[in-house]
Amino acid sequence: MDDVVVKVLLLGDEKVGKSTFLSRISGGSRSLDGHAQITLLRDIDQPFIFEVTNRRRRYCLEFYDTSSPEDWRLLQPDLVLICYDISQRLSLIDMQRVWIKQVHSTFQTSDGLPIMVVGLKRDLRSEDDPNGIIYPQEGYKVAQEMRVDKYVECSAVTGELLKLAFEEICNTAVKTSTADGGQSEGGCAIL
Template identity: 60%
Template sequence: MEEHTITILLLGDERCGKTTFLSRISQGRHNLNGRVPIHLLRDMDQPFVFDIRSRKGQYRFEFYDNSSPETWRLLEPDLVVICFDISDRPSLLNIQQLWIKEFRTTFAAGDGLPLLVLGLKRDLRAIDDPNGIIYPQEAYGLAQQIRADRYIECSAVTGELLTEAFDDICKTAVETTTAEGGQSDGGCTAM
C-alpha cells in the first residue's frame, strides 16, 4: 500500500489553542473525549506526525504550527488551517487583518491550496463576554468572506467536536492527493 505524506500548516495567533489541539489529537483517538489530562507538545518537536491507514491508503500527516519553526513560510503545505480562539474576538479579527494576508502573500502560487478555518476553545464561548459572543454563524460568515473551503470548531480541553474536526481536516487533506485536489468547488461548508 502506497504511503502519502501530507503537510498541514496551522496558522493563527499565539495562544489561540493550536498546540493544545495538536497535543490532544496526538494522544490518540481513544483519548479525544477530554477525560485524560493533556500533555502539551513542544513547538520545537515539529512536525507533529500522525500515521493513519484507511481504505484509500496509508497517510502520513505532518502538522506544522506557525509558532515554530521560524521557517514555516518555506513550507509547501497541502492544506492550510487558519485558527482562532472563540473566546477572543481580536483573534477572529486577526484572521482578516493578518492571517489571510499572510496566507495569500506566502502561498501566492497556491491559488488551489485548500484553506480551512478552525475555531478553538469552544468550551470558553462565554455568554457574558464584554466583546460579544462569537457565534458559529459569524465565524462561518468570515470563512465564506475569505473564501475558505470549510469552517470547523471544537474544544481540545473537553473533546467537544474534536474527533469531527480532526476527521474533517484529515478528509480534506486526503483529497489533496487526488486529481481533483482538496479545494471545494465554491463556497464554504460548516462542520
C-alpha cells in the same frame, strides 16, 4: 505501497489554542473525547506526525505550527488551517486582516491550496460577554468572506466536536493527494 505525505500548516495568533489542539489529537482516538490527560507537545519536535489509514492507502499527516522551528513561510503545505480563539474577538479580526493575507502572499499556489478555518476553545464561549462572544454563525460568515473551503470549531480541553473537526481535517488532507484536490467545489462548508 508507500505512505502519502500531506503537510498541514496551522496559522493564527499566539495563544489561540493551536498547541493544545495538536497535543490533544496526538493522544490518538482515545483522547478525542476530551477525557484523557493532555501532554503538551514541544515546538522543537515539529512536525507532529499522524498516520491515517483509509480503505485504499496510508497517509502520513505532518502538522506544522506557526511557531515551527523553521520559518513556516518556507514550507510548501498541502493544507492550511487558520485558527482563532472563539473567546477572543481580536483573533477573529486578525484572521481576516493578517493570516489570510499572509497565506495568499506567501504561497504561490494559494489559488489551489485548500484552507480551513478552525475555531478553537469552544468551551470558553460565554453568554456573559455579549460583545466578545463569537457565535458559530459569525465565525462561518467570516470564513465565507475569506473564501476558505471549510469552517469547523471544537474544544481541545473538553473534546466538544473535536473528533468531528479532526475527521474533517483528515478528509480534506487526504483529498489533497487526489487529482481533484482538497478544495471545496465553491462556497464554505460548515461542520
